[in-house]
Amino acid sequence: MSISTPGATHAVPPAGAALTAAAKATAQAWIDENMDRLSAWHRHIWELAEPAWREYQSAKWYVNLLRSEGFTVEAGSAGMPTAFSAEWSLGAGGPVLLTYAEYDAVPGNCQAAGTAPAPRDGLSSHAPGHTDPHSALGVSTLAGLLGTKHAMSVHGIAGTLRYTGEPAEKVQGSKVVHGLRGYYDGVDAIVSFHPFYMLPLCNTARWDTQCGSYYSKVYTFTCDEPETWQLGANPNSPIPASHSAARAPGANVALMSMYTASRVMQDAMLPSFGGWSLSDALFTYGQATADNLPARVAQIQYSWRCPTLEMAEHVLAVLDRNAEHAAAVAHCKVESTWVARNRPGRTNHVLAAALYANLESVGAPRYGPPAIAAAQHIQRTLGMTPMDQPFLDECERLISPQDAEAALREHLAPWQKNWTSDDYVEMTHYAPTVRFYISRPALKHAPGQGAYPGWVMNALGGIAETIDPTIEVAGKTIAGTFVDLLTTPEILAAAKAEFDCRVAADPMPALLPADFTPPTEFAWPDYATTADGDRAWYPKDGVG
Numbered sequence: 001m002s003i004s005t006p007g008a009t010h011a012v013p014p015a016g017a018a019l020t021a022a023a024k025a026t027a028q029a030w031i032d033e034n035m036d037r038l039s040a041w042h043r044h045i046w047e048l049a050e051p052a053w054r055e056y057q058s059a060k061w062y063v064n065l066l067r068s069e070g071f072t073v074e075a076g077s078a079g080m081p082t083a084f085s086a087e088w089s090l091g092a093g094g095p096v097l098l099t100y101a102e103y104d105a106v107p108g109n110c111q112a113a114g115t116a117p118a119p120r121d122g123l124s125s126h127a128p129g130h131t132d133p134h135s136a137l138g139v140s141t142l143a144g145l146l147g148t149k150h151a152m153s154v155h156g157i158a159g160t161l162r163y164t165g166e167p168a169e170k171v172q173g174s175k176v177v178h179g180l181r182g183y184y185d186g187v188d189a190i191v192s193f194h195p196f197y198m199l200p201l202c203n204t205a206r207w208d209t210q211c212g213s214y215y216s217k218v219y220t221f222t223c224d225e226p227e228t229w230q231l232g233a234n235p236n237s238p239i240p241a242s243h244s245a246a247r248a249p250g251a252n253v254a255l256m257s258m259y260t261a262s263r264v265m266q267d268a269m270l271p272s273f274g275g276w277s278l279s280d281a282l283f284t285y286g287q288a289t290a291d292n293l294p295a296r297v298a299q300i301q302y303s304w305r306c307p308t309l310e311m312a313e314h315v316l317a318v319l320d321r322n323a324e325h326a327a328a329v330a331h332c333k334v335e336s337t338w339v340a341r342n343r344p345g346r347t348n349h350v351l352a353a354a355l356y357a358n359l360e361s362v363g364a365p366r367y368g369p370p371a372i373a374a375a376q377h378i379q380r381t382l383g384m385t386p387m388d389q390p391f392l393d394e395c396e397r398l399i400s401p402q403d404a405e406a407a408l409r410e411h412l413a414p415w416q417k418n419w420t421s422d423d424y425v426e427m428t429h430y431a432p433t434v435r436f437y438i439s440r441p442a443l444k445h446a447p448g449q450g451a452y453p454g455w456v457m458n459a460l461g462g463i464a465e466t467i468d469p470t471i472e473v474a475g476k477t478i479a480g481t482f483v484d485l486l487t488t489p490e491i492l493a494a495a496k497a498e499f500d501c502r503v504a505a506d507p508m509p510a511l512l513p514a515d516f517t518p519p520t521e522f523a524w525p526d527y528a529t530t531a532d533g534d535r536a537w538y539p540k541d542g543v544g
Helices: 014-033 035-048 056-068 134-155 175-180 251-264 309-329 349-362 369-381 401-409 454-460 464-487 489-505
Strands: 072-075 084-090 096-101 159-165 189-195 213-222 277-283 297-306 333-342 433-438
Touching: 014 035, 014 134, 014 349, 014 464, 035 056, 035 134, 035 464, 056 072, 056 084, 056 134, 056 159, 084 134, 096 134, 096 464, 134 159, 134 189, 134 464, 175 333, 189 349, 189 464, 213 251, 213 309, 251 277, 251 297, 251 309, 297 309, 297 333, 309 333, 349 401, 349 433, 349 464, 349 489, 369 454, 369 464, 433 464, 464 489
Parallel strands: 096 159, 096 189, 189 433
Antiparallel strands: 072 084, 084 159, 213 297, 213 333, 277 297
């Protein structure tokens, strides 16, 4: 199928060119003047490092800051305690533009912003840490948002800026909910940013190959009638389940039956090509049981990434069947709860071209002497000879969306339209959307040595000298793109025409009901609060 993309190349009308250029300069100057504040804001979110659905302090910080900047903010939007929706308008009419923050961290990746492996002060290495880092994602888009707002105010540009707080991206939990509740309705264009996490998608925008579908579901096994397991049990026993009777298998047996069956059957779910994956996680309820009582409740989460919805649905059918039979074997009931069920992304060449033109104007991140010194110190910590230029060459280069697409396609099957997953894909079904990536600091591999340990990139994501260039470039790129969309109606019209054409060619209705409720009540990883209010994480280092 071929879809024309009117406006993929465009020019700003001469009458508006001066305003556009001046507004971009104003927005970028605001970012330059506020880099110290932006850096401090990032470090604050990075240190909080709260895991999925538990980002209470991070969300509160964003809400308070946005209100202080003149935004109208709804905290707890769409019934999600750690989400928010903010809006600011100037004048009558004008486009509605949206970008968003993420701020969830990953359990088990607690790392200090230093040059040696060590957890942050007062926490164990089992605590969460920012890996991608979403801390930089959020503050980068915040920089672009506030820079644009400043330029609109200075130059009298009409329009509306909308900014959503999207928790739990690591389980892809919020954007589908915001979409179903109407928070993306009426938006004219969306800019989605993420620090780069794989080559060749570094300092570029996605072109044709978007992220694919992502399904995630929790299966809950409950053994609530263990006394009915043996109908012929001793009738003289004073308790329903005698110590001498064989007890019901219980929820743990059901869970392990499903886990084992699904692992064994994974090769039979789908052919081993197309870049699909299946992962699992056991939830902990802390249930200590007596030696003659079966486990009453057990939960397992399955998450799977697939290039197509058809593939995702086939995996779902196998898992549902395994759960049903595992429950029957272990004398349990089973319930399932969706965490996420996302559609593959829609591309928009018009927005991708417009954004990349702004990225070309800004240029790739540059790492100065302090950043190089920090990277070299890490290499010494690892027993390596420090390199004169320790960062990946790609971190300081641009690659066009078309060239990145061609390099990416070399590793994919010709039929495969989508690869990897991220829940920005849900946004692409509500409005024209561009997804772009700016480099985060990553080090060159030394000849004959393997990959760097995970703590290295985590630490580099917290060191101001190494992560601030990401925030600066991404923020300026977003601001420039927003100014184009606010001052050049032709770009938005072309993006909308392309969006409408793609929707008509391949309609994909939402996969969950409009009243879907996010499962925030599950036993997601959490901090514990000590008597003096400090956060702790269990197990502690060296235990368990």
